[in-house]
Amino acid sequence: MKVDDRKDGDEIVVQERVCEVHNSQSEEHEHEMSCDSNIHAGCLEKIEKLEHVIQQKDSELKDKTYELSNLNQKLQMERFGSSEEPSNRGRPKSMGPIDELFMFLCRLKCGFLTEDLSVRFNIHASTVSRKIITWTNYLYFVLGSINIWPSRGKVMEHMPQDFQLLYPNTCVIIDCTEIFTEKPSSLALASKTFSMYKSHKTWKRLVGIAPHGAITFISALYSGCMSDIETQWTN
DSSP: OHHHHHHHHHHHHHHHHHHHHHHHHHHHHHHHHHHHHHHHHHHHHHHHHHHHHHHHHHHHHHHHHHHHHHHHHHHHHHHHTOOSOOOOOSSOOSSOHHHHHHHHHHHHHHOOOHHHHHHHTTSOHHHHHHHHHHHHHHHHHHHHTSOOOOOHHHHHHTOOHHHHHHOTTOOOEEEEEEEEOOOOSSHHHHHHSEETTTTEEEEEEEEEEOTTSOEEEEOOOEETTSOHHHHHHHO
């Protein structure tokens, strides 16, 4: 009987130990599950925050893009004097206004030929000629309306010391200058634009500068055959 009691006691002890091990394993599993759930919740919270930040930045980017487009439209209106909204009628333009101005400045400064500009800007030569003439007329009226003649007070304020000692009453220094031009197709105009002084086809104009060097007067263009005295008397 005693032997049997020991065996039953040992079995009970073993069962208790097995239950303890099982309980400990279940507790560890529950702890791991709780840790995983906490990590998962933390990740979801971070993802939600990042999505909120991305949406906020996206809305800010859209606002800035809309504001930038409005500023570009206002700048174009101020530059080119157009307050009307762009029309969708007609053929689309091959060049923007800023590219047309750049092409005009290349023609004016570097003297590129029409065929050269047509290749550089990938447009027809007749389109180049038409745009150059348009910008020439536009800038003539816009810049020609600006008064660049200074007052006597401004001239005296910026007059160099040498002029103050020797020529204190000088307001402007005038002289004629000639600009080379291509040979006109008209024989009559070709003879009028020929300058004996430059031995070339030129246009002549009277230019005035202040004592400190600023250009204060520019006359209209005259044919190169006119003398300097005739040009001065005309102005």
